[in-house]
Structures are given as structure tokens and as C-alpha cells.
Amino acid sequence: MFKRLLVQVVCIALLNLGSPLVAQAGLIGTLQAVEAGTRAEDLATVNAALARDQVREQFVALGVEPAEVESRVAALTDSELRMLAGQVAEAPAGASALAVIGVVFLVLLILEAVGVIDIFKKFP
């Protein structure tokens, strides 16, 4: 019984590391309450402090200025960090359609050249 309590206490202490949302042990944050019903269970098992470190490392690896990494990580909530941890490199990142249009044009051009399609009729 005591062992179980000790484990729970240590878990909570770890979860709260680096989490500004629980001002003092004992109170459960509003966001935790709001998200309890909506989040997938596996998210809750990811340690927030660990997720924070992972996202920090990924931001540096993806070219974010070291001076800006801290404030960017601090602007994210625990659940956003958990969601991003390990997948900053794959999550959708809105950029520009231009590169893609170029690729599509190239593919069409090659298909045209080898005679699979015939859409550029104006050109000889």
C-alpha cells in the first residue's frame, strides 16, 4: 500500500517537473481537467518534461535559433508538447504549393515526352 502511494507520489512529482500549470501540488489544472475526457490515453502516459526535452532537441535540429527555442517551447501546453514529441519532423507544416506544382509539371512533361499522355497540344 505504501509502495503504491510512493510510486504515485513520484509519478506526480515527475509529471509536474517543468509544468507551470500546477502552481502547487494538490490542485489539478483546468487544462488537464478539460482534456481528460478528450485525449487518447497514450498521450497521458508520455512524461511532460520528457516531451519538452524532445521537442526542444527537435526544434534545434530543424534550424530554430537557440535563443528562440526556449520561448517557443514555453508557449506550448503540455498536451501540445506530448503530441509533438517525436514527430516535429513529420507533422503537417504549412509551407507553399509552389514546389509541388513544379514536380507535377515535370511529371506531366515526362509523360507527354514519352507519349503516355497528349495534353500539351499547342507545342510541337
Add this chain to the structure above:
Amino acid sequence: MRAGRAASLAASAAAFAFTGCAAPGPRLAPADPAAVPPRVELVETPFFPQRDYQCGPAALATLLVAAGIPVEADALVAEVYLPARRGSLQAEMIAATRSRGLLPYVVPPSTQSLLAQVAAGRPVLVLQKTGVGPWPGWHYAVVVGFDTVDERIVLRSGTDARLEMSAARFLATWDRADRWALVAVEPGALPADPDFARYMQAAAGLEAVGRHQAALLAYETAARHWPTESMPHLGLANLAYARGDLASAEQGFRSAIERAPGDAVARNNRASVLLGLGCPAAARREIERAATLAEGGPHEAAVAFTRHEIDAGIGPDASGCPPDPAPAHSAP
């Protein structure tokens, strides 16, 4: 241009092959014509042309300036742009909105919700998936207008100050990005057609990153608009606790419990505050109820921790301890 036309012809042909001869139905026309006007365009919405791959900062600047926050797209690059990804993450678009004290409301994934925001005067940041097969392309743009009769959507997009496209084309790209859409709502205001859970998620996010004043306004607004919901009262009480006002916090948690007697979080937090108020006996009664309610749930460990704290503070209540929440409501 011809290639594009040929491609869209091929696409239409394919669509016909699958749908037979049925004409495609209206895409924007609302089920309830009174819900949104047939034609809206927020012509006052500013425009920031994107540079390189930086459509994220440009679209975000459009949204924030329209919401009254003076900001330059270039200043947002350092906040939301990932150089090696040549793009911006949705979570960071939300975070940057929050950092300016605005409520980042993620719009429900329906066309009608999207149009309702624009009709209410708020431009909507949207994510579009434009790529093909192994070359996915993601793009942020801002919806500033629509026409439900002609089936058109008007955007601030990339380097186009006013990009008008068919609803079908827009919806195809928006669908593929899981219909993600964001509005920046001034705290104290409500988005059009507000969804309680989405609103609270955004409000609690403000609290979580320390924007307490904005969170306070948002919780108060939610408490007025959804008077039977407990969560806004929980939020107000947590804020009261954060500024050291234990008496208000206790009352707030009590308001939450009265609305949701089975809420283990409100009971756990009230118990903790009661202990701080010098009322260990009342705290003990409350934490016992919380422990029963939290069993097997996501807050079980946190409640066990509070209980442990309360067990350490044995003693009688000081005089003037608040009574338990009304018994008619307190049965779990």
C-alpha cells in the same frame, strides 16, 4: 494552364465515372438559409504576401492584425517557422495566437462553421493539403469571403492578396488537411456557433501558458454563455487560487461541484484549498468523495497525492470553515 485544365477535366471525368450522371450538389449552400448570408467578403482584412516558404507567418499575421494585434509577418518567422521543415506547425500557430492574449479557437470541421466565422466578421486561418502522392504539400491561407450562390471562396493566400477559387477546389484541399481551421477570438467574445469543449480547450490553454487575464475573461464569458457547465467555474477557481485568493477559489470549486457533483477534479481542488484555509476535517470529507470518483480515471494518482497531503494535516477545523456543498447536489 492547359495542363491544369486538362487535369481538372480528367478529374471531373473521374468524378462522373463514380457518381454516374448525378450532378454534384451545392457545397456551400447552408441547410438553413437563414444561418449565413449568401455572400460575405471581409475586404478590410489586411494582407501580408508570403516570402519563400513562409506562408505560416504571413497567414498568421493576417489573422492577428485583423484581430487588432499589431504585428509584422517577419516578426512571426522567429516564432512559428521551422527552417528545415520550410513550414509551420499547427500547434505553433495556436501557441503564437495564445501568446498575444487571443483565444485560439479551432473551428469544428464543418463548412457551415467555417462560413459562420467569416459571416461573424472573423477571417479564418485554414490548412490546405495540396500535394500529390509522395510529395505532400501543406499550405496556410486565410478565408476572408464566400459566395454560397456562385459556390466561391475568397482567400488571402501566398502572394495573392485576393485569391478566388471554386468551393469544390477549396474544399478538396481543406478536406485533405482534415478541415483544420483557426480563428483568433478576443477574450470576452465568443466565436460564431461556439462549441463548448473547443472553447474551453482554448481558454484553458491560455491559463496553462500563464495568460491569466485573458483566461479569466474567457472563463467568465463561458460561465455566462453555458450557465449549467461546471468547467468554467473550475477554471475561475483555479485562477483565484493562483493569485492566492483561497476564499474565492473555494467558492468557485463549490460552484463547479454544484453543477457537476461527480467531478473529481473540482472536489480534489476544493479539498486542497480547504486544507489551506485551515479546515482539515472538511478537506478530509471532500477528498474522500474525490477519491471514490477518481478511481480508475485519469486523475486517480493526483487525487491520491492530495489525500496523502490532507492525511498529514490532522486536526479540527478552525471556526468559520465553509459548509459542504448542498447535499442535494453532492451525492456522487
